[in-house]
Amino acid sequence: MISLWLETIVPEIALVLLGGVLVLLDAFAPRLRPAFAWITSAGVLMALVIRWSTAAPGPVWEGVLAVDDLGRFLDTYVLVACTLALLMADPYLSRTKARYGEYYGLLLWAAVGAMTMAKANHLLVVFVGLELLSIALYVLNAFHRESILSLEAGWKYLVVGAFSSAVFLFGAALLYGATGTLSLPHLASSPSANGTVAALAAALLASALAFKLALFPFHAWAPDVYQGSPTPVTAFLSVVPKGAALVVLARVVAYLNPQQLTPRWTAALAALAVGSMVLGNLAAIAQRDLKRMLAYSGIAHMGYALVGLVAFGADGVTGVLVYIAAYTFMNIAAFGAVSAFSESEEEPHLINDLAGQGWERPVVSFALSLSMFALAGIPPTVGFVGKFLVFRAAVNAEMVWLAVVGVLASLVSVFYYVRVVYYLYMKPLPKRKPAFSEPWAVKALSVVCVLAMLLLGVFPQALVRLSQQAAEFLGR
């Protein structure tokens, strides 16, 4: 029996080991450093192939891990995001003279943490995944040891992350006290799962996840951390933990309240969503630093995704999954452009500095502009598909007001997204040209993201179908 179970987590095991190998290689064979990115990418792609070539058996390991369609969807999501972040990272690291094996190792471990969270059916396993992800990210955030901003980002993320982990554990402990189990499927059948203590516990769990998602009012860390972290890390940080946390939240919510959310949950989650959409978009308007703007836009986007979760049901969860997939490509394209447009981490990434760059660097700028239109939800990009599905689910779940707030909030967002495009193409080049570089890897990343945003926007059926399959776990 044990052998069968090990088979189900081969990708995770392989990636953890590969991470260790990379760290050791850095120490014993530093000549290989230029190849680290290739080795890592190959490993990630292998893991992806293995995940898809083996069956998804459902609950394994005594039910604590659910290797189901949802898990598989999230694994794909994490690994694709990880590959894209790697593509961006290598030229960046070699330019900033920080191309160390630890970077790749930590990235892989963080990815495994997110994959574990996505499949966890037991709160302690969620916690283990969460910690693996977070600890790796604490280090990655502070990867530029000489940079005050990077260290500040690392510290902030550490303090907030430790705090949210404690809150999560406290919630889990309360839930255990109330129901006598931490296994999500068992919680569903526990008679006291709807009692007051359980509700308090659920609120704590949701708060801890809201920290990870940077939802209002748990968002304050995001702008500083986004700004200070090395840009490829920010790209990773802005998508992978969020997808994982949303899926955990979906699973917790689904098991605590099978099929339908109770009004209590709906109100709390809707408040988080509305607050995030409104605050994120309004604050983003005032930003002059591109990375901070993207941080606030990220807060708003998690608000939109949460709308799908509030609507719940198969439609809502499908919307959430499509949304996070869309968000990955849009956000990574944007951060890829940021990483190409910044010479040194010490300098702020001012939107002003983009002036006239559109004509100088056509590929990266086009990707950045398209990602701005996609984030704004303009068709035929995938951003529109995501927003459309999420708001449609909200209308369908009789929460028209929530959809209207979302639509109005996204209208506000158009202003600051389009402003980036306006700087890129419609402002003249400044006299003192910033010395930007444009490595081929970032160009390749841009092309991949552009194609993904457009193709998934015009032909969304495959993505929607996959998300629907993944959302079927609710029907059990």
Add this chain to the structure above:
Amino acid sequence: MEFFSNLLNIICYLPLVGALFIIFFINKENTKAIKLWATLFAGADFLISLALWFRYDPNGEPFQLVYKKPWIPAIGAQYFFGVDGISVLLILLTTLLGFIAVYSSFTAITHREKEYYVWLLVLQTGMLGVFMALDFVLFYVFWEVMLVPMYFLIGVWGGPRKLYAAIKFFLYTLVGSVLMLVGILALYFYNSTGFALVGLPGLGNPATFDVTELMKVAPSMPLSLQKWIFLAFFVGFAIKVPMFPFHTWLPDAHVEAPTAGSVILAGVLLKMGTYGFLRFSLPLLPEASRWAVPWMVALAIIGIIYGALVAMAQQDMKKLVAYSSVSHLGFVMLGMFALNPQGLSGSLLQMINHGLSTGGLFLLVGIIYERRHTRGLAEFGGLAKVMPVYATLFMIITMASIGLPTLNGFVGELTILLGAFNRNPWWAVAAATGIVLGAAYMLWMYQRVFFGEVVHEENKNLADANLREQWTLIPLVLLCFWIGLYPKPFFKIMEPSIRRVVQVVDPQYFQAPAASLPKAPAQEGAAHGVAE
């Protein structure tokens, strides 16, 4: 047969193919080749679209040349193209103006030509898709796609206040279209699962965005819901038209856009608003449309008179033409909300007319702007002596815009007035004031620019319109005469489609002939009257 089932796809995507071709195969420096290929693609698109004129059978199926494939089955969205008499004419107008826009830009655009022609061609695909789409999601996608190229055309190649104009245009239209999307979703849920919010169970049909399917069920919707959806659509379309008081983006966008941008904006983009009313609001929400008639007519008449008065006060030629659009589009809306065949067909014909004459006026203003880099009326005078060919062309287009008999504007306005009179004589009286004012500001402009002595030294040696410039205008002039002298083919193409709209929106109209004019449809009478 394979060719014709794909005809709409070919027409719609040929400009996009052209844009991709130019991006990937033509060097940025080689501006001659860029212009040549852009012209070829736009020209070929126009020639192919002419097939619609011959292929579309007015007495056949309501929607023809249909191309229908599943697109996003998960939500019931289809890839559904089809045309009726209304869209055929607008598609032809679009391909013609698209070609002229490309052809007229050769000397006007002197930097970043490659990107300019690429955006122009992408815009063309977006506009054509709007007129062909019969699925709401598809329609919405094309409707929004157009925004981006237009934003770039204004923002990069526009005049001094281009940035303000571009962002204003973008935000205004987006606000409208997003509200329209909410209306679309409301229709969609009414047809399928319904809303508990307003106590409506929904019809329980399979979820679909198919316009033809929704047309079967939507008219029986309760009035309260119809009103809300009508309002949502209204905001989206009225901003695009633009109806008073949503018109404030228009003068900015028109004045700052490059000439070709203005031509497209006035000629085609504004028609999308009126097309939206005609295609969606009237047949889908007939009861709410009837309910809205007094409001719509009031706004239309205010638009006619207000636009004309403001135009009269302008010192900038382009601004004057822009405000004249507000007035003319007021006519279109008035005819439409007369809700009878004369009004509707006059309204549709006037959409075409406005595209031809206002497009022509923007081209003419562009020609003089290229020479003098000013459009102030006070800067000119006596040009008739210096530029005789230009003055003649300008005269013809001006007369077309005013509505001189034998030219197209007359037929359109007369038919609209007939329709309006038929509903309520006072509407026609109010609108007729607009015609008088229109003649006043146009002729006044003509007088100030072309007559009198040449007072400015710079104007003494202006070159007359060259051959290329003349050829951008000659097709428009010919069409103006054709529609003015023999509009019957146009009415014939649109008639059955218009009749179907009237049957839904005012079923009593055909049952009580006493209320309408005698048996022969009035627009035919008008047409013959002019022809003879």
